Amino acid sequence: MKRSTNLRVNQRSHRRNRGYRHNRFQDEEAGSSYRASEGTSDAASSTSSSSSSSKASSAAPELPGFYFDPEKNRYFRLLPGHNNCNPLTKEQLQEKEREKRRAMLLTEDNKARKKAPRAGVNAALLLQKRHLGLLPGNSYCRLVHEVKATGMKRHRMAIEGIDDPNTDTFRLIVGDSTSERVFSVSDVSHGGSKYSVMNLGSCRQGTLSVEMCDNQHFTNRKVNSVCWASVCHPDSHVLLCVMGVGKTPGSVTLLPASFFCNSSQEQPWVVCSFRIYTAWSCAWCLNPQADKTFSTGLSNGVLVRDTETGQTKTFDVASDVLAQQFAVRTPLLYNGCRSGEIFSIDLRQKSHWNYNWKSTQFHQESAVTSIRILQDENYLLAADMLGQIKLWDVRVTKSVLQYKGHYNEHTCLPIHVNEPEGLLLAVGQDCYTRLWSLRDGHLLRTIPSPQPAAKDLIPSVVFSSQLGGHRGLPGLLMAVKQDVYYYPYIADYQEGGEQ
Numbered sequence: 001m002k003r004s005t006n007l008r009v010n011q012r013s014h015r016r017n018r019g020y021r022h023n024r025f026q027d028e029e030a031g032s033s034y035r036a037s038e039g040t041s042d043a044a045s046s047t048s049s050s051s052s053s054s055k056a057s058s059a060a061p062e063l064p065g066f067y068f069d070p071e072k073n074r075y076f077r078l079l080p081g082h083n084n085c086n087p088l089t090k091e092q093l094q095e096k097e098r099e100k101r102r103a104m105l106l107t108e109d110n111k112a113r114k115k116a117p118r119a120g121v122n123a124a125l126l127l128q129k130r131h132l133g134l135l136p137g138n139s140y141c142r143l144v145h146e147v148k149a150t151g152m153k154r155h156r157m158a159i160e161g162i163d164d165p166n167t168d169t170f171r172l173i174v175g176d177s178t179s180e181r182v183f184s185v186s187d188v189s190h191g192g193s194k195y196s197v198m199n200l201g202s203c204r205q206g207t208l209s210v211e212m213c214d215n216q217h218f219t220n221r222k223v224n225s226v227c228w229a230s231v232c233h234p235d236s237h238v239l240l241c242v243m244g245v246g247k248t249p250g251s252v253t254l255l256p257a258s259f260f261c262n263s264s265q266e267q268p269w270v271v272c273s274f275r276i277y278t279a280w281s282c283a284w285c286l287n288p289q290a291d292k293t294f295s296t297g298l299s300n301g302v303l304v305r306d307t308e309t310g311q312t313k314t315f316d317v318a319s320d321v322l323a324q325q326f327a328v329r330t331p332l333l334y335n336g337c338r339s340g341e342i343f344s345i346d347l348r349q350k351s352h353w354n355y356n357w358k359s360t361q362f363h364q365e366s367a368v369t370s371i372r373i374l375q376d377e378n379y380l381l382a383a384d385m386l387g388q389i390k391l392w393d394v395r396v397t398k399s400v401l402q403y404k405g406h407y408n409e410h411t412c413l414p415i416h417v418n419e420p421e422g423l424l425l426a427v428g429q430d431c432y433t434r435l436w437s438l439r440d441g442h443l444l445r446t447i448p449s450p451q452p453a454a455k456d457l458i459p460s461v462v463f464s465s466q467l468g469g470h471r472g473l474p475g476l477l478m479a480v481k482q483d484v485y486y487y488p489y490i491a492d493y494q495e496g497g498e499q
Contacts, residue, residue: 067093098430098453105448109154117146117437117444142439145421149435150445152475152487159198159484160211168194170479172460176228176235179464179472181257183238184212184479185223187456192220195240197260200477202468208475208486209468213260221245229254229284231292231307239294241279249275252282252296254307272307280412283324289331290347297321302335302345315345315357322412323371323382332359334380336368342382342392362397364390370414381424383408383415389426389436403436405443411455416463425463425476433461433478451481 060068066075116122126143129135135143168186171193175182182198196216201209222243229237237256244250254272281297296303302315302324323336331347344360366384373380379400383389387408391401407428416425417438424436431453435444449459459480466472467486476487 102431102448102453105446106450109448115150117150118143118442121147123147142422142437145423146437146444148474148489149421149423152489154450155486155488156450157208157210157484157486160209169456169481170460170484172223172226173198173462173477173479174226174228175462175464175477178235178469179462179467180469181235182462182477183226183228185226188218192218193223194218195223195226197238197257200468200472202472206473206488206490208473208488210484215260217260221248221250224250224279225281225297227282227284229294230286231256239282239284241282241296243279244277249277250279251275252279254294272305276303278320280320280322281324283326283333285326285331285333285347286328287326287331287347290326293347295324295326295333297324297335302333304333304345304347323368325371325373327373327377329377332377334360334371334373336371336382338367340364340366340368340384342368342371342380344394360394360397362392362394364388369408369412372415372417374417375419381415381417383413383426385410387428389415389424391441401441403441403443405434405436405446407432411458413458416461418463418465421465421474423463425461427459427461429455429458431458431480433459433476447476447478447487449480450478450483450485457481 060070060075062068063075066077068075121143123144126135126140126147130137130140168188170184171187172185173182180200182200183195184198185193185195188194194216197213199211199213201211219242222245223240224243225241227239228235229239231237231254235257237254239252239254242251242253251273276296276298278299279296280299283295285291285293285295290306292307294305294307296305297320299320301317302321304313304315305311317335317337319337319339319341321335321337324333326333327344333345333347334342335345336342340363342360342362342364343358345357346359349357364382364384365388366386368382368384370383371380372382378393378395380392380394381389382392383406385408387406389403389406390399391403392398393400403424403426406426407430409429411429413427413429417423418425419438422438423444424438425433427433431449431451433447433449435447436442437444449457451457451459457480459478461479462477463475464472464477465474467475467477474489478485478487
């Protein structure tokens, strides 16, 4: 009897202690922080820090209003929103994780040996297959370019001709058709924009130089879109759209490239300039049937103007036109809208008041931010604000290929195509530059930004096989913050001409 009585007493005391521990655990949960569990902490102390953090983060349950730190093995309270003094908010924690991932990828990107773009593909194996006749010539060249693009390493360029390189932030760079010059747009610290032309130079020793032209133009408004124009000779002018501010209207201006070089003996003159409130995009036509014609994408409209005759056509659209490009072989203008619609305009039609003036029409799921027509003009690339990049067959208005991995939510970001090397490039809103195979959509490489990611520090890139002219160097040119970086194809690239 005594043994049974003592056993009942011990069971009751054990139940009371267990209930006390349970209530104490709930009280700590309501406080600022508490440990996940005793078993989890014991396991974390017995294993290494890296393995324990990953196991704890995967095993710890998610609690509303709390954040679990795998390194400290503790829960911390979160406060919603941005306007509070608590350093632990979801936005700040996500930004911290993104920056940690970027630093890790940047360290891996600086390594001498990089991951192959495809499984079992390297330069030696491709050369062996080529010698054995197992690989056609066009496939060999395409795969070799993929291997070289994967092995590019970052080099910081010294820009000549900048007075104070610490005040301006690069926002946009656009290369001409020969990649000898780059039109740059920078945000000025005291407000507004500054735009000029940078000259690229290369030499046989494998070096690339960047020189800023001495005449830089300032404006207190935002430059929305830029493209090179061929009026007198190829890439002789620059067409730029400036956004209106308040009651001040915007403008569309056609400037000679010599305007930015004071050493030139030519007198700068403006070919065309007119005021317009909102201009989202612009494009220059290279088709002989519509020579010296440019277009501007407006809010709820498209404007097409002949610079010689001054004839202007306007087309009413039920959305903002954010992207434009002319076809070269046929006089067609393709437009991408905020509504997701993509349509073409035939410039040969005599009247623009026709009911069915849209030659081709199809849709994407979100606002179209960039379109690019391939050399085979039956195909068109389009990117939107859902991060989707699709290849369209305009003959049947059907998407035939999608390039996955791009990230965009609300920014007008361009895409870049290099068909001779079979590459597609795009910079995402997360500040990562991604390269795909144009042929099959395979993601070849993801390049992290050299600067911390931010909404106003999205890199702008120019990719060419001849940076600096006809005998230039192949590679990627990236402008971010106040710096310009060069990613060369050649592995033994020498900075500053040092051997």
